[in-house]
Amino acid sequence: MSTRTPLMAGNWKMNLNHLEAIAHVQKLAFALADKDYDAVEVAVLPPFTDLRSVQTLVDGDKLKIKYGAQDVSAHDSGAYTGEISGSMLAKLKCTYVAIGHSERRQYHHETDEIVNAKIKAAYKNGLTPILCVGEEESVREEGRHVAYTLAQVDGALKEIPAEQAESIVIAYEPVWAIGTGKVCGADDAQEVCGAIRGRLAELYSQELADAVRIQYGGSVKSGNVAEIMAKPDIDGALIGGAALDADEFVKIVRFRDQ
């Protein structure tokens, strides 16, 4: 029986301004009870411009909800126009930072080397990375999805010591299932999440692999989350569209009731 606490994280992507963010987090805080947080860790990943407002709300009302960013610069500081450093996120008391989301890989040409550098920047600043991996549809059609995803894991974790890697969260998000309504079958998701855990055992140790949380992401909704969460190597979900609806996100957090 796993002792891993499930992590349900809402990736808002480029949605909700800071005023909408406050209203949304207040709704979540109102709906979620202490027993929800005992069963599940709940996090939101708003746009950078919302983080200060979310921090003020979470700190002021002592909310149990965690928050983090959707990306971080690989650099410490300096002439990097438009970038946000790990120390800036740490100053806002972010817990998490998503790294290597497929939309960053696709639209911003982030390679495994860049992802690796960003993971190092996150750990340097005490942030917990949510490393996103997953294959495009063509790769799955060719039956190379496991090898492809494991190569992304290898690249991202290069030179990351066990003392750091033991806290990482890995989100398996098959690109073809993101925002498409095409959810990956629970067995297919388990296949890759199980393989990721196996790779962590090879790279580090079985003990470390057993401690790391592996999420599934891609068209997760209240109607499919229970089936996905029933799989032994899936420890939570990274939720896009459905996380923008507070009622739906709360239902996902309460996946055991679905």
Ligand SMILES: O=C(CO)COP(=O)(O)O
């Ligand atoms: O990319 C995702 C979360 O990071 C998933 O997005 P959807 O839940 O909208 O498919």
